[in-house]
Amino acid sequence: MVARIATGKSIHGVLHYNEQKVQEGKAELILASRFLQSPADLTFQQKLRRFRRLQEMAPRVKTNVLHISLNFHPTEQLTDIQYSQIAASYMQRIGFGEQPYLVYRHHDAGHPHLHLVTTNITRDGKRINTHNIGREKSEQARKAIEQEFGLLPAQGNAIVAALPRSLDQLEKVWYGQEETRQGIARVVHTILKHFNVTSLPELNVVLRQYNITADQGSANSLMHRRKGLVYSILGQDGQKAGVPLKASSLPGRPTLAKLEKQFSYNRQHRPFLCNVLRTHVTQALHQADRDGPPAFLQHLNRAGIQVLFRESARGQVYGATFLDYRNRAVINGRELGKAYGARQLLARLSRSQQGEGVVGTPRTGEITPAIKPRGVAPTSRGILPPATQPENVIRELLEARQEPAYLPAALKRKKRKRKKRYQTL
Template sequence: MLAKLVKGTGFRGALDYDLGKAGASILTTNMAGEKPRELAQEFGAIRNLRPNLKKVVCHASISLAPQESLTDKEWRDVTQKYIQAMGFSDCQYIATKHTDTEHPHIHIVVNRVTMQGKVVSDSNDFRKQEKLMRELEKKYDLQAVTNSKEVDSKALTKNEVEKALRTGELPIRMQLQNKVKDTLKTYKNLNLFIKVLKENNIEVRLNRAKNGNIRGISFVLNGITMKGSSLGKGYSWNGLQKRGLYEQNEKNKEFIGCERRDSRSGRNHNDGSPLGIAEPAGATQNREQHGVDQAFERISKSNQGINSDSRKNHRRNKGFSH
């Protein structure tokens, strides 16, 4: 079970998305309205108790693995557990169920301003989510997911999650994580490791210092390049070495097609062309992190101000709980 939490400034965009999806239905709420505009007005009335609070919207998505399912009654219980665990018991909320993908998931929109005009702290919200997900997995006999601190893979971004659930395709980040991990189980020699990945349409690029030592590693799939560290600490060059990958000798350079770094200019070269590290806009349901719901990029674009605020804020503001 995966939870994703985004904080923003406007309710209307989140509500338009949650209630506008084909087949979307309200699971549970403590509000009177049913339409996005009505609900936004209700949220706004309480929000005005703290007019200076910018990050007033909490928008959570909770999803299961494709083969798992919960009844509506169980999803309502999940919602209530989430509301309580995150400290929102005295807050307005609405939970919506989506059925537009094979990944069962719900959305919860919550007002951080309580009915009494207090503000619910967002301290340690990421840890709270992870703890709750583990408890709910046990309660409903769901697939156990490893906590983020216990894995070497980076969690998916909200953009990747959104695209994955929309398209049903694994994100490039996850495809690379899975293939690199599987290859490393059998092939520890760098030459063989690169050869096998190449046979699976993944190009490996090495960043070498002038003395020939490898300083970094990148992977290319479908025209998208990602640094090893972008996949997680276990996929950086140092991380891969700790997991057993080794370079046999210096004669591998031609076979590898490595890059050399000009320490003075700070530019990477591979056959004379710069190496561009591009972050993919795509993504999905996770296995190291499994997937979660898509929704958040559009929500951010719909909510004027949500993008600029949340990107400036610390990573906690878009924590992806495993």
Template structure:
């Protein structure tokens, strides 16, 4: 379940949008459906009780996952909407609740008067924060799914400024995986007509926020999506750079141990070659490809054991874990071969000494 706070400037436009052909009125209080003009006039009349409220239009859409479609009856949707209103403090005022039938996911629109029945103000202070908490609580209480997410929103139906906001969201989502720094992100977005600037702490050079603009609209990163706030993007780039350094260290260690392994192998078994080449031995091997190529494996009758299966990536093993594991394995095998080569030379010297005697 997701609640979306929608800005509305007039009851005429809001009620006219909500009550349409593919819709069904679930409940109404203080207004007389189904005539739109009469309901609009009812809303307007009550605003006269409190002229200090400049915009008395309250409009919230409540959306549910397509996975909840089967169980989302009108009765259940109405129960959830009424509990939502109670928790949000939307009480003792006019409201209209309409279910829309034009989307694959169940959803309804709540239109209410911010001027209460007694002229009191229905507060919208921190409404987005309260909305998120209430939706999360009701989703858990009723065993619902969180949906639809941003990926499920039909872009072609959006109006400004949401249309541009989603364009920026899609652009950041697409280029972020190949952006290793703020500079690279800015470069990729600029190519798509999106500008980026920072918010600073007071008069200092300390960055505390980021804003993205396009088509004359500007949004903070967190307004586009929570994962695009300055702090989360900065953490992403820090982790990306750390991973890059780690990969470089891992690759350097892997290539170093490959060299040690080849040297130790040659010292113990001699060069590798095809059958019939004098001074060379045949051996099983594994091909790593790239700059490493084929790596020989110790013969089966060798005291040093290593198989191709041991060097293969295990199920569920990440590339980093794989490289780290086989680096340690090859290192231990190289050390074992180096020790075996030294012992072999000692035995050869002893035999020569005995022959001389």
């Protein structure tokens, strides 16, 4: 069992979150401790008033909400009575047994888990101290409950043991199909082990191929100023899904400070990787000079290289990044030299265009990068990483925004055909 405790200031928000899950059929209220009515008879307002009456007795206490999740192994499919007993035992052990609390059983993830809602204001208006409650009380309660109910112990090593041993074994994360921490851990661990990246944006280029993103927060946020980092799963729409996890909570603690050390180490190997990539890009450009822009992308894809052109909100191209699956590196075009920047590449490809129409329609079965995220079905164009399909290659470096083709619109216009001149004999 894994227990997570979050404190907050809005009991309405926490209740609304859980009640919304109930309305969507993704959760159910299985226990209402120290409420006058049964769970089925309680209305939203009755639940809210019960907590607010206590909170009003200590108006100076702003952080007065606890939102706890108890997470179980996927094989631990227990009854509602058993889950209720576990929740009651846990609340008693952390000092909240005399408080009113609600227990919701959620079904929106790949593992059984409970959400517990309560307040830390007692009936006499005193505040229950929650400082270090995780380390001082929750951890001991978890271990005791695991023994009492015969649950699988929450060991970080169990997650590490389940990590894929090679990049070939790595599969994409799909929100709700597995435990969030385990899914993020296996992707982040494997990518950091196998890919040469030298910055957080470069890391995100690879992570997004597996539906994961790392985020420092906005520039003015407290998390950004304190060099914090969280990881999130991306849904099918490319937006963050579920609750983000702190880097420090994952196996190996892939925090920003630790990543920066690895980035520094990876830079030592960049010259060799740049030389290899530069050779492939140069060959692809020569191919494009002869056969037109589509040959540029086809040559790179056959070498296991994906090119991503970064565009501004106005559609202006301002950068190019190469994702080399075979040599496992993410490299900005400018690193290869001035001639390999986005504008220079597009200018050369534009000159080589000979009226082929929309760029990026390879022949069937030709493109098969050496490494690809597992779980991608074969298509009529071969087996591709999720972003190497011709209609999806141009996207923002940090945004999972789908684009209709490989190249910007400037290179998609057909050139006017010249009239043929016939010589009179």
